Amino acid sequence: MNFDFSEREEGFRKDVRAWLEQNLPDDLRGRAFAASRADVEEVRRLRAWQKTMAEAGYVGMDWPREFGGRGAPITEMVILYQEMAESPQIVNRGGVSMLGPTLMKLGTPEQQRRFLPRILTAEDLWCQGFSEPNAGSDLANLQTRAVLDGDHFVVNGQKVWTSMGHVADWCFLLVRTDPTAAKHKGISFLLVDMKTPGITVRPLRQITGEAEFNETFFDNVRVPKENLVGTLNEGWSVAITTLAYERDLLTFVRHISLRNALHRLVKLVQARGRNTDPVVRQKIAELWIGEQALALNGYRSLTKILRGGAPGPEGSTSKLFWSQLDQELALTATQVIGPYSQIAEGSAWAPDHGQWQFYELLARGSGIRAGTTEILRNILGERVLGLPKD
Numbered sequence: 001m002n003f004d005f006s007e008r009e010e011g012f013r014k015d016v017r018a019w020l021e022q023n024l025p026d027d028l029r030g031r032a033f034a035a036s037r038a039d040v041e042e043v044r045r046l047r048a049w050q051k052t053m054a055e056a057g058y059v060g061m062d063w064p065r066e067f068g069g070r071g072a073p074i075t076e077m078v079i080l081y082q083e084m085a086e087s088p089q090i091v092n093r094g095g096v097s098m099l100g101p102t103l104m105k106l107g108t109p110e111q112q113r114r115f116l117p118r119i120l121t122a123e124d125l126w127c128q129g130f131s132e133p134n135a136g137s138d139l140a141n142l143q144t145r146a147v148l149d150g151d152h153f154v155v156n157g158q159k160v161w162t163s164m165g166h167v168a169d170w171c172f173l174l175v176r177t178d179p180t181a182a183k184h185k186g187i188s189f190l191l192v193d194m195k196t197p198g199i200t201v202r203p204l205r206q207i208t209g210e211a212e213f214n215e216t217f218f219d220n221v222r223v224p225k226e227n228l229v230g231t232l233n234e235g236w237s238v239a240i241t242t243l244a245y246e247r248d249l250l251t252f253v254r255h256i257s258l259r260n261a262l263h264r265l266v267k268l269v270q271a272r273g274r275n276t277d278p279v280v281r282q283k284i285a286e287l288w289i290g291e292q293a294l295a296l297n298g299y300r301s302l303t304k305i306l307r308g309g310a311p312g313p314e315g316s317t318s319k320l321f322w323s324q325l326d327q328e329l330a331l332t333a334t335q336v337i338g339p340y341s342q343i344a345e346g347s348a349w350a351p352d353h354g355q356w357q358f359y360e361l362l363a364r365g366s367g368i369r370a371g372t373t374e375i376l377r378n379i380l381g382e383r384v385l386g387l388p389k390d
């Protein structure tokens, strides 16, 4: 496989770079890392930025043209993400990378027409309503109920850890529509307008100090029947599709963020004169090799998706490996900085504006979101290696 970029691709890189230089607002420059999705005003700025990018054709580039994308090859996506190293990632990531591909595959033509364009522009910001207090790793245990009443489902129950639920316009929601069926049956996948009466969103503060998470309560929430994705009671297979995209495509995006963080770490090590320390050098080399392995695996599964295949359980390898690297990278940075690494953004003493402290705390969640480390190991054991089920 040839990993060099062609002349045409380097031309595309130049175009993207020039476009970003001209269009990225000053207040978002260099905010790849710190842009907060908890702050309402910041989210407003990030939405406007995504809209600008979408209008220039830089969001959902890999989506087929019929759905508003460019049908771009993987190489162009890689180049785009690389060039976006100093700008924030798109804010409607769950919409673009999880729900969008799911709707393109399983949505009705009407759902595709109505929702896909507004996902790209972030005019509709989406959140994911899967987890519940007693349904996380064991997602199929979910208890939020939806009962069909005429042309509407009536939803009652509670979701938790809803990232960006406080700012989202819509939610892709898993509900139980047949409580008598076996656990993985009787689940349905609904698209819910967050402004519907009966929805209450309560923020949950995280270890980083931010409240990007929420508890979301549904009290007799009426959802039109046409907002069902796929077949009634067959929502589990829709959810599996969505989660596979989360582990696969999103991990790919995360690997670029990881590479950018690694570059920042190298600069940090140099600035602190630790680049002659053999232990630090060894650690950086390990992280570098890990990042390369992650990138190559990412290219392999993205190539499969772009050739018309669907993401498979092997995406779990990338997610698992990425989360380990992410945590090791954060830890290495804090070890290089020493006790000062505990100082948060906002203090004049905070090294690098507190970004490493924030990173270290945020990375705690990397081994939990999109499948915990233990669950991913189970998937790999059972579905990739063919070992007996636990």
Ligand SMILES: Cc1cc2nc3c(=O)[nH]c(=O)nc-3n(C[C@H](O)[C@H](O)[C@H](O)COP(=O)(O)OP(=O)(O)OC[C@H]3O[C@@H](n4cnc5c(N)ncnc54)[C@H](O)[C@@H]3O)c2cc1C
Pocket (backbone or CB within 6 Å): 127, 128, 129, 130, 131, 132, 133, 135, 136, 137, 138, 160, 161, 162, 163, 164, 365, 366, 368, 369, 370, 371, 372, 373, 374, 375, 378
């Ligand atoms: C940053 C972040 C963002 C998130 N955003 C969202 C969101 O937007 N929407 C949403 O719906 N959810 C979201 N989540 C929730 C996430 O999907 C769940 O936290 C995750 O699925 C784990 O579920 P849980 O927290 O209930 O833990 P549990 O499932 O209760 O697990 C607790 C521990 O037990 C272990 N464990 C559980 N079962 C097994 C088993 N069979 N074998 C071995 N070990 C096991 C787990 O690995 C874990 O260590 C987010 C989480 C994080 C960290």
